[in-house]
Amino acid sequence: MNIRAVYTALVFKLEVIMKKIISMTVTILLLLMVAASVSYADDSSFVTASAFVNNVNKLVTIKGNISSGSGQQVTVLVVNPSGGTDYIDQTTSGADGSYEFSYILDEDVGGVYTVTVGGTGVTKPASITFTYAPVPGDTGDEPDKDEVYIEVSASVNNITKLVTISGNISSGPGQQVTVLVVNPSGGTDYIDQTTSGENGSYKFTYTLDEKVGGVYTVTVGGTGVTNPASTTFTYKPHKGGSGSSGGTVPVSDDEAGEINVNKPVLNTETGEAVTSVTENAVAQAFANVIPDDSGAKIVTVNISAVEDANAYVLQIPVKVLSSDNFNEMIKIVTETGTITLPANMLVNSEVPDAEIIELVISRADTSGLTEDVKEKIGDRPVVDIYFRINGVAMPWSNPYMPLEISIPYSSPENEDSEKIAIWYIEDDGSIVPVYSGRYNSSTETVTFTTTHLSKYAVAYVDITFEDISNYGWAKREIEVLASKGIIKGTSTTRMIFSPSANITRADYAALLVRTLGLTAEVSSNFDDVTMGDYFYEEVGIAKALGIIKGIGNNKFAPREEITRQDMMTMTARALKALNKLEAEGTAADLDKFTDAGQIASYAVESVAALVKDGLIVGSDNRLNPEEKAIRAEVAVLMYRIYNK
Secondary structure (H helix, E strand, O other), X not given: OOHHHHHHHHHHHHHHHHHHHHHHHHHHHHHHHHHHOOOOOOOOEOEOOEXXXXXXXXXXXXXXXXXXXXXXXXXXXXXXXXXXXXXXXXEEOOHHHEEEEEEEOOOOOOEEEEEEEEEOOEOOXXXXXXXXXXXXXXXXXXXXXXXXXXXXXXXXXXOOOEEEEEEEEOOOOOOEEEEEEXXXXXXXXXXXXXXXXXXXXXXEEEEOOOOOOEEEEEEEXXXXXXXXXXXXXXXXXXXXXXXXXXXXXXXXXXXXXXEEEOOOEXXXXXXXXXXXOOHHHHHHHHHHOOOOXXXXXXXXXXXXXXXXXXXXXXXXXXXXXXXXXXXXXXXXXXXXXXXXXXXXXXXXXXXXXXXXXXXXXXXXXXXXXXXXXXXHHOOOOEEEEEEEEOOEEEOOEOOXXXXXXXXXXXXXXXXXXXXXXXXXXXXXOOEEEEXXXXXXXXXXXXXXXXXXXXXXXXXXXXXOOOOOOOOOOOHHHHHHHHHHOOXXXXXXXXXXXXXXXXXXXXXXXXXXXXXXXXXXXXXXOOOOOOOOOOOHHXXXXXXXOOOOOOOEOXXXXXXOEOEHHHHHHXXXXXXXXXXXXXXXXXXXXXXXXXXXXXXXXXXXXXXXXXXXXXXXXXXXXXXXXXXXOEHHHHHHHHHHHHOX
16 A cells, blocks of 8 residues: 555545634634633643533533633533534633533434633633434434544553544444544644444554643544544653662652652563652652642652563652651552552551562462453453562551552453453452442543552453343343442352342441442441351441441341331431532422322431432332332442442
8 A cells, every 4th residue: 555645645634624623613712702701812721621411311511621720711612413502601610720511401402512612821722522312212303314423532641652542433333534633833743544443433542752741632534524523632741860770850840749750670580660759759749739629639659661561669768658647648650550549558557667668569470360260350450569668568458548549451342341340369369359440431441449458350240130131220230230249149059139129238238338338447336236247347337437327225137128218318328428428408309209208207318318419219209218128229229329
């Protein structure tokens, strides 16, 4: 193939595409300037945006950041598939320049909606699209079957400089897709073409050749696409030195809160890449970083990738992790995995007498695992994260101090991303599900929380049950929660779930603890919950956190079947303990239900809060508070709060 001829054809196609984009952008910019009534003068300001729509409730959410920070005016314009204005509004940016808009689509007009966002000092608004498809049964017009549209998302790894661009073309597989990336200086950074795969999906990857920081604009077109999709990504060059020793590059003013350590030194015998961070660098970073809305300060330590490394070792002064400041956290970023450490995590730990502790993030050895476990893991990553002092591994765990870990993983198209799971691998090779594992398609990572440093694997678990086919309203929820290990079947010999069976108070408390990842030290329990009970630990955690109060005289009645109102009361307490239930319910919120008067007084506020928050919707204008909860409806509620 003549590459020059292909390049010329691509350029011609993209010139046509860009002319259409420029024409539309000029129109939108004029509207934005009128709406915003601000003067765009600062060329250094840029804005990022993402948009998505819930095809069921038609809620559109648009959010992002403006680089000039908080207190800036941000304007949004949404153009519908017919070219008319669907939504226009203005807001003021919050902490770190974040903003968010939300609105409900008034009409059931299917197709591609174009979103443009500008703001104070922004000379080049961000432009993205979302696609709305009316659900079957809606009365709106069907999308134009002849109109081909394309979706795009883009991200960059600021450490490896790897850019990933992906999306879908509506006309399906076998379509030509063209991409153009323009760098912050306005020049062409990348241009390429590919053929769409299954379901019209496509993907481009490339590595930035130059360390040019700023906003990169991505435009994607394809066969039959009249309105190309556009998005942006922001690259921040690392300013770490290239020396071969440990040490730390001082934090610069424009990267407050980030520490770019020297490139790790590779030990060719062990495969470990070693670098270090100093106490002064961490202190400076915490002094510069701005607290988030909760008052927490997060400092990021970036460790660059090293070829042939199978482990990254960060040498940290023990004093850095022995701080009295409970609201300070240190985020360690490597190509193998990312972990966020509380700055006070070693305060109550028995640490050997040493000034330096090593954090090791390595690719784990899986040779000792069973064949069944190996098959379920496949070629997915397995990481081992642990502390080491003077060359000796030091165990660490704390039920009061959950850690967040992210493992890079690119899920193939044939995987249901909600069924991607995290397993903790014990020393004997057995596996324990980590209930909090979630896959993020935009960052291509699996993120979870844990209370101990250990060996963790990414797995794919596709489970179903023989007796849930007639429970379409709960089937997916049951399968997803089963893949995470949160819920289990009721038989050891068959795949039976018993969806219509009632659930006990103890089992519900255990499900709630697993779903929300609740942890606490169990120092006591109810008198009717004994050490040998399979639910002892979970019920003890729920009691310690005040989620369950019992029925009096330090009794819980663990084996009694739970009522729906008690189920809702426990749930509301748990969500409030995690600050995940902002709604305050009153009896007035229950007026639309015909059986509201049957709700016990102790449960009214909790039930009302869940209704107000949309977690409970009832059935036929009834809540059935005194009826026993069944396993299928419990699974649906657990799924909703899991994704809250």
